[in-house]
Amino acid sequence: MYRPSAVPWSPGAPLGQHLEERGVSRRDFLTFCTEMCAVLGVAQTMIPRVAQALQDIRRPSVIWLQLQECTGCVESVLRTAEPTIGDLVLDVVSLDYNHTLMAGAGHAVEQALQDAMNANKGKYVLVVTGSVPLSEGGIYTMIGGRTAETILREAAAGAAAVVAVGACAHFGSVQSARPNPTGAVGVRDIVKDKPVLVVAGCPPIGDVVTASLVHYLTFGRLPEADSEGRPLFAYGKRIHDQCPRRAHFDAGQYVEVFDDEAARKGWCLYQVGCKGPATFSPCPIFQWNTRTSWPIGAGHPCIGCTERNFWDTMSPFYGRLPGVSGFGIEQKVDAIGAGLAAGALAGIAVHATATVYHQIKRRKATGELPEEASHG
Amino acid sequence: MASVKVVVDPITRIEGHLRIEVQADNGKIANAWASATQFRGIELVMQGRDPRDAWAFTQRICGVCTAVHAIASCRAVEDALGITIPANANIIRNLVHGMQYVQDHVIHFYHLHALDWVDVVSALKADPAAAARLAQSLSPWPNNGEAQLRDVQQRVSKFVASGQLGIFTNGYWGHPAYKLPPEVNLLAVSHYLEALDWQRDVIRLHAIFGGKNPHPNFLVGGMASAINLESTATINAERLTDIADMIKRARRFVEEVYWPDLVAIAGFYKDWGAIGGGVPNFLACGEFPDADVRDLKSLYFPRGIILNRDLSTVHEYDHQKVTEEIHSSWYEYAEAGAALHPWKGETKPKYTGPQPPWSYLQDQQKYSWMKAPRYEGKPMQVGPLARMLVAYAAKHPDVQEMVNATLGTLKVPATALFSTLGRTAARGIETVLIARQMQHWFDQLVERIKNGDTATFTKDKWEPSSWPASAEGYGYLDAPRGALGHWVQISNGQVSRYQCVVPSTWNCSPRDAQGQMGPYESALTDAHPLVDPERPIEILRTIHSFDPCLACGVHVIDATGQTLSEVRIQ
Numbered sequence A: 001m002y003r004p005s006a007v008p009w010s011p012g013a014p015l016g017q018h019l020e021e022r023g024v025s026r027r028d029f030l031t032f033c034t035e036m037c038a039v040l041g042v043a044q045t046m047i048p049r050v051a052q053a054l055q056d057i058r059r060p061s062v063i064w065l066q067l068q069e070c071t072g073c074v075e076s077v078l079r080t081a082e083p084t085i086g087d088l089v090l091d092v093v094s095l096d097y098n099h100t101l102m103a104g105a106g107h108a109v110e111q112a113l114q115d116a117m118n119a120n121k122g123k124y125v126l127v128v129t130g131s132v133p134l135s136e137g138g139i140y141t142m143i144g145g146r147t148a149e150t151i152l153r154e155a156a157a158g159a160a161a162v163v164a165v166g167a168c169a170h171f172g173s174v175q176s177a178r179p180n181p182t183g184a185v186g187v188r189d190i191v192k193d194k195p196v197l198v199v200a201g202c203p204p205i206g207d208v209v210t211a212s213l214v215h216y217l218t219f220g221r222l223p224e225a226d227s228e229g230r231p232l233f234a235y236g237k238r239i240h241d242q243c244p245r246r247a248h249f250d251a252g253q254y255v256e257v258f259d260d261e262a263a264r265k266g267w268c269l270y271q272v273g274c275k276g277p278a279t280f281s282p283c284p285i286f287q288w289n290t291r292t293s294w295p296i297g298a299g300h301p302c303i304g305c306t307e308r309n310f311w312d313t314m315s316p317f318y319g320r321l322p323g324v325s326g327f328g329i330e331q332k333v334d335a336i337g338a339g340l341a342a343g344a345l346a347g348i349a350v351h352a353t354a355t356v357y358h359q360i361k362r363r364k365a366t367g368e369l370p371e372e373a374s375h376g
Numbered sequence B: 001m002a003s004v005k006v007v008v009d010p011i012t013r014i015e016g017h018l019r020i021e022v023q024a025d026n027g028k029i030a031n032a033w034a035s036a037t038q039f040r041g042i043e044l045v046m047q048g049r050d051p052r053d054a055w056a057f058t059q060r061i062c063g064v065c066t067a068v069h070a071i072a073s074c075r076a077v078e079d080a081l082g083i084t085i086p087a088n089a090n091i092i093r094n095l096v097h098g099m100q101y102v103q104d105h106v107i108h109f110y111h112l113h114a115l116d117w118v119d120v121v122s123a124l125k126a127d128p129a130a131a132a133r134l135a136q137s138l139s140p141w142p143n144n145g146e147a148q149l150r151d152v153q154q155r156v157s158k159f160v161a162s163g164q165l166g167i168f169t170n171g172y173w174g175h176p177a178y179k180l181p182p183e184v185n186l187l188a189v190s191h192y193l194e195a196l197d198w199q200r201d202v203i204r205l206h207a208i209f210g211g212k213n214p215h216p217n218f219l220v221g222g223m224a225s226a227i228n229l230e231s232t233a234t235i236n237a238e239r240l241t242d243i244a245d246m247i248k249r250a251r252r253f254v255e256e257v258y259w260p261d262l263v264a265i266a267g268f269y270k271d272w273g274a275i276g277g278g279v280p281n282f283l284a285c286g287e288f289p290d291a292d293v294r295d296l297k298s299l300y301f302p303r304g305i306i307l308n309r310d311l312s313t314v315h316e317y318d319h320q321k322v323t324e325e326i327h328s329s330w331y332e333y334a335e336a337g338a339a340l341h342p343w344k345g346e347t348k349p350k351y352t353g354p355q356p357p358w359s360y361l362q363d364q365q366k367y368s369w370m371k372a373p374r375y376e377g378k379p380m381q382v383g384p385l386a387r388m389l390v391a392y393a394a395k396h397p398d399v400q401e402m403v404n405a406t407l408g409t410l411k412v413p414a415t416a417l418f419s420t421l422g423r424t425a426a427r428g429i430e431t432v433l434i435a436r437q438m439q440h441w442f443d444q445l446v447e448r449i450k451n452g453d454t455a456t457f458t459k460d461k462w463e464p465s466s467w468p469a470s471a472e473g474y475g476y477l478d479a480p481r482g483a484l485g486h487w488v489q490i491s492n493g494q495v496s497r498y499q500c501v502v503p504s505t506w507n508c509s510p511r512d513a514q515g516q517m518g519p520y521e522s523a524l525t526d527a528h529p530l531v532d533p534e535r536p537i538e539i540l541r542t543i544h545s546f547d548p549c550l551a552c553g554v555h556v557i558d559a560t561g562q563t564l565s566e567v568r569i570q
């Protein structure tokens, strides 16, 4: 994602000029804006405004904290998809702090962190991966002799916006699963005085992180989110309602056991544990690894990794949804999905997004998606 | 210079949170402490789970080594339940794990390790024409032309001029330890950028078989990706062609970019062939079974132990001889001072360090969340160097040929293997070998499909009703960073105990009760320079040569005090 020696963005120069210097044509740029609008669920009439806003933005400082985590989220962002101009939008930020990539170490980078926070006070975007372990005064994650909680509070105080990336920053993820040995919590449990966008998933798709940042850079505010803090443009729909295998679900055509005849035909994975009906995620549309595939596309049921506490509420992963703890045995799959939808969206004015409508249309036209796939 | 205390925390360009403290005298490191400062407790979370879910939980130990814990976990559960996976599934796992090696090692070299040797700022002084001539003498790679290199140089120059250095802020540019001519620096910077695009492409193999990367999906009993040449929703001819092309592109980059760069750069740093050797014992658990995982003779990288740098004998590896101690670790055992086999492992976290914020840990007896694994009481190095040494000593023809050729090209003695440079070179050697071996596995898979075998999953023991009341299993896997073991106990259909001993636990181990240092610490005190304590680039060189993965290394074992059934070693 971050390609520092790509033609750098000089301080003060608008993005439009910078892109030109990098050999990006006006046409490519508008195509990119159109795609981003589709992804973000912004009306087509807005494209000129998005293009103008994007052209005028200046290279903002991004500070990326890695707390109690596995680095999978950083790796995911390293795999962001084509068009490479998508990468560009990430690389044109000034990534002033990130453990995985920084050249210096020790106090040299801690100094860089302090300098970036001071120089851009109130203006930088804070990206956080990893949870915050609160037990025993925070001694389960310490960097430079300080606890994750101290570091997060300090960095959040001067941030213009906070983006919590991944399931750990969302709710604590695997280390917070029963019995949560270190008292791990998510970013929103610590940062309460400003909005925190949650790019959910274990890890999230790198392109969703990119698109969220594009939204912020374009409109100067975080995108609309559900009660979990997840941007509606990506997490507004259940996997089940966007799934190419949905026609098989509706027709009662199920994989009964892995590698059976149904599996070899690509039928629905509900009976082998698919959590798609209870999971809000853009996987079927964005797909993974430059749109190569996605979990259900590769024959494995969804494990619900964009949902809070999925390690406890969605497991056993191969158990059928009604048997999942937290749901009544008798409840039907659609009722569960609807219940979750209502819960996740409670209190939120439904965002008028034609989420990924254009992509769905395109994919339907090429036969990748059955007609039912766009029903929400 | 008098003795100084130096702290490097955070160590960057690694996975996880690592702190290094050293004492340096007159430009040499006299003493060192490696401290893991994060603890997550995932094995504790495993208690009471469905063993078929274990791969997903343990996979989240690490998002860099993203396939390795999942495969080790599946193998452990399959071992416990007596499951033999179909041959196709074994081949697919080899392909997935093999691509993990290749992609991960290249990322490590360019994005995590290179900046220890490559001065980005010096690349500005290069003559692009001379750099292109040099590059073309090393490799036929098409992107090494003068125009391309000039382009890269201009980008770097504008970037530096911008004053916003981002991730390059406060790097150790201009440090006298940087020895490369500007032209080599420029070439390396150019490939740093190319490797970013390359890694994103070749790892798509994981998405085809596992749906995504990081954290692709696996399945106890095989793989979930069904094969059907007549369907668009499965592994079909189109998918196989895509994979074949990825394998070719992966190999080409390794042979024409990574390996020539590594050898060229190593040529300027031969003195590092006598620095940072450290612990003289090496352990490889073996990897890439050609047939069933239990058939150790079919492993591409053999299993074994080297003691005291003696390559005349490969000792047998017996996992019963592995123990873990906590003399210097923030845990307590029921029996103080015990050295416990993983099957008997306990983990009760007990932090006794100073309350944060604190300045030093080196005056503490206990100073890390990492335990101290020992083999017959000895610390061991694991990883590419251990694997290459074991294979070399076992007369593995491919490894012998590559190692001998490399020593010849660099004109260094065999003792140079036992060093910081040796670890970095061994990683490159095995990457070349695996990049080539990928084609063999791919051909195997295609041949089987041609012959009508498309099975990817064994369903016999899928249902818990077919399981014994209690069972236990061991899953080994020699991961990119070294020997990994998962141990599982299952009772009444649930995980009753889960245990991992992980590469970075071996390498980042703290001192044991005998005062024996772990490999990081020992390497940092083995003829090791530190010229400028303010800019500790030499420490980064040696630590990065191990490719640390701290999230993997820190693990917690059963802390519930439950009485568990007696363990049978298989």
Ligand code: SF4
Binding pocket: A239, A240, A241, A243, A244, A245, A246, A247, A249, A267, A268, A269, A270, A274, A275, A276, A277, A296, A302
């Ligand atoms: S249950 Fe899963 S596989 Fe089936 S249609 Fe829904 S999301 Fe797709």
